Amino acid sequence: MAQNTYIGASTRSKEAPRHVTGRGRYADDMVLPRMLHACILRSPYGHARIGAVNAGEATQLSGVVGVIIPDDVKRRSRPFKPGRYAAGLRVPIPEYASAVDKVRYVGEPVAMVAAETRAKAEDALELIEIDYEPLSAVTDTHAAADPSAALIYEELGSNVAWQGQVSYGDVEQAFAGADRVVRENLKIHRYSSTPLEPFAIIAEHTPERLNIWCNSQAPEVVYEAVTEALGIDNVRVIVPDIGGGFGQKIHLIRKYAVLTALMAVKTGRPVKWIEDRSEHMMAGGHSCDQEFDVEMAVKSDGEVLGVIIRDTDDVGGSISTLTIHFTNKLNNLFNTYKVQHLRLEGRSVLTNKCPVVPNRGIGKPGMCFIWERMMDRIAQELGLDQIEVRRKNLIGADQFPYTTPNGNIHGSGDYQELLNRAIKNIDYDEVRKRQAQSRDTNRLIGISVVIGVEPGGRNAARDMAIFPESKQMPGAGGVEGATVKLEKNGSVAFTLGSPSCGQGHETTAAQIIADVLGVAPERISITGTFDSALSPWGVSSSNSGNNFHLYDVGAVHGAATRLREKVLTLAAHLLQTDKASLTIENGIVGRVPRSGSAEDDSITFAQLGKIAYGNQALLPDGFEPGLEQTYYHSHPHANPLMIPDAHGRVRAQYTFSSAAHAAVVEVDTETGRVRVLRYVIVSDNGTLINPSVVDGQIYGSAAHGISVALGEGFVYGADGQLLTLTLLDYGKSTTLETPHVEIEHYPIPDPFTTLGQKAAGEGAAIPSPAAIAGAVEDALTPFGVKVRHLPLSPERVWRLIHESKT
């Protein structure tokens, strides 16, 4: 292979021009003949029993073609089986695509109308009458766990739907040997990545099959859900452009795919359903509010010996994602630290809130928050420097590849150096001087330096460490395909196995193919977006779990490498030389050294394409015509510990990027307003394929994590009403509140991946809440304030100050 020309360069984006000029093609841009428009009636109550439903008037409204009410859903569809996100469920509870007997959160779908126009469908929605018997709503895990609380699922006998634990090392002994135990109660609230495009689905039922166009990040979920619910096994799922995913579009979208498909079956016409913003806010899925009671056993010098975490997850009003925030904590259970003894106890509590879904790191921001808040707390209690306590416990640069006590293998890294560079880049000592000066004013300066990992590459067998009784093995490791084709005209086309949510997959994949094949990225294009009938897809074909860098990159590289071999075989035959003497540059296969005559020396991709598809006489004996190669990739280093060993050790994910974050904040002590003055990240994402694409991922995820810490989030009233239905009320930071994020790359290639690459996606959303919390606490040192809970809205910060004075 020629040396890298394009890998490592910020080549021009292939997809950005169409997106910034309004030429993206999203599900809502698509129009099918005879298509109906659907909308959904949702529960106005947090908790209520569904009585009589009268849709007569709605059905008779002119323009209305179909109405689905709970009875239809019960009669014409099957409930979902509890999947691996609900592995800990004690009693198998059927869950249909819509509410059928009770509503358990505001916004839960109850009925659907399809009409000739969306406006007509919305008119009809207002005519459906439902008798609700309101039940008392539970919105707090402590109240929900009380035996007297209203039961959200009577079958379970308790709102504590799951309890369990994992333990590594000898925690009791670690605590017995400690000089001190540092304890803290920490909380992270409910939020969402609020993708610009909410859910979008079109379903069409033809005599041959059910076609679904939807913006699912994980098409397999929709593919299996409609088969399971409707009994239709000939299903095609097509995913056009997606306007942001972040995990939101993995799970709950299946309910709507089933309802829309059911409507298409019922009416015999194609049906489009587009979710609106408020629907997405109330029912599209939230991250989980998590509460942690943490104990860390420490030596007087700051060394952490052992850890006990009691995690309470508020999973909302559905059993379908009972344990995802807990199981994902295995992925960064030890963050960057070499501690050997840890017990994580969990319980999942049902409440009358929106179900929880994967969202930019799932449980990982919580896990990092625990470690980084505790490092600061340990330093305070022991009178040590906060950075020194981290240094004391970091995995050493000489320990890689490092296996964590729970079986994760960190391939490479240098955590001390990330800290060094972050401290230098933020002018740490200078900030400390300014901080001292700020102490006489009402604008206090604070600084914090934190560190975290970004795991990448799925391995669902992880869950078996927590649920060893699982009868069915969840898809272990990963499988993903890609196809690369040299076209008849000499251009190169490729097909990915997975959808993209806007992360530049087309650009990045083209760079890899360009270097492997020896052709400029401008000559390479993607054939289209995901199509289950055409894409080479496997269990990792989902835009989640930081899969792309591991599985898709491996598949693209593998397919391009195979194609290169085939191109060289054909060229060697035609040039009457051996393969080893050939190189490829700019789409021309040439002999080195040159023999003299240009015709004998080289052959272009276009010439090869014409021959490979069109001239059998010129092909070598036994040569399969065509120049198209598909390759399915699994991580070649998925073992050891692809499935759990006897100690429950398992590779929760396969690669571990890492980053140090340093934040400087200013707190207005009169109003509680926090301003982020500087934000520095030093990031090790392994080999960078496109630095500008990676920067984009870091900017976006940092902006989100900072906004989460500063106050965006969902707020429920005691009656279960969601009070934050619009982006305005939800309070996401705008560009004016978001700091400029200064990035330094410090890449250390991963020894086990195709190109040395590691994950680059949600990473900066993982440590950033902890960085902001630490900096605010540092600023408020004169008040002795402890920051335990997010978000740090102005009022929350003002209260912390106010309460410290009284």
Place this chain on the structure above:
Amino acid sequence: MYPAAFEYFAPGTVDEVLELLARHGEDAKILAGGQSLIPMMKLRIASPRFLIDVNRIASLTGLRQEGDRLVMGALCRHAEVGRSGLVRLRLPLMADAASQTADVQVRNRGTVGGSLAHADPAGDWPAALLALDTTVTIAGRDGLRTVPLSEFIVDAYTTQLGPIEMVTEISVQLPKAPSGGAYVKFEKRAGDFAVASVGVQVELAEGGQCRSIAISLGALGAMPTRARAAEALLLGRAASPELLTEAGQLVQAEAQPFADTRGSVEYKRHLAGIIFRRAFAAAVDRALGREVETLHV
């Protein structure tokens, strides 16, 4: 997110608007900038059967100086106010408000007249203009009448506009030098409604005493109000830190906020005192001829 069906009218004169209002009564709604009404219609919180779009009525547009008053047509957009040299020079309080209302798109479409007629308790124009000598001109079937802004808004989302009336003009007295004003808005995020806002307009005597002072409170009650007790305390006196602390306490006492997702009663009341002091300082600085940028607190 589609409104219920409605019939649309685009009259060219105020008289035609009044005729349509007379014909369709309570079922009709006037559409000006549409920045509140259209979202309400899309959410079906409002479902007027008749929509009277007044944007084609040329006489309602723009702003101008008439003698010692600034006169804005009811359709004058927030952005026009913010761009006006006269406003920036003589009424910086209004420039503060214009630059902080919602976002650029809303400021380009939303109108001053619509904001006053909507009377959102957290609206910027009702609060800001209450610190100035502001009158509202109303057209009805008996002709025009003019009322002070303090009487125009009577409750949350409620004005004294009758069913067959519309706002045509808003007029603001240009303050006499040396005077200055400032509107300080505390918002959770840029573009949000105020958690609390305070407008201060002050005219200084030679010794630095307040020859006149007006303090208006926004988002601190069902409708914007003047902090009369604090005004009375400061009138005729030069501000000292002690006096301002006391005035701030009076402002807090006069604020009657309600709790919502933007803040608790206690916090909003606290903020009222803090941002009053900041607004007062900026207003005095401006009165003394110092350049003060719009405060972002």
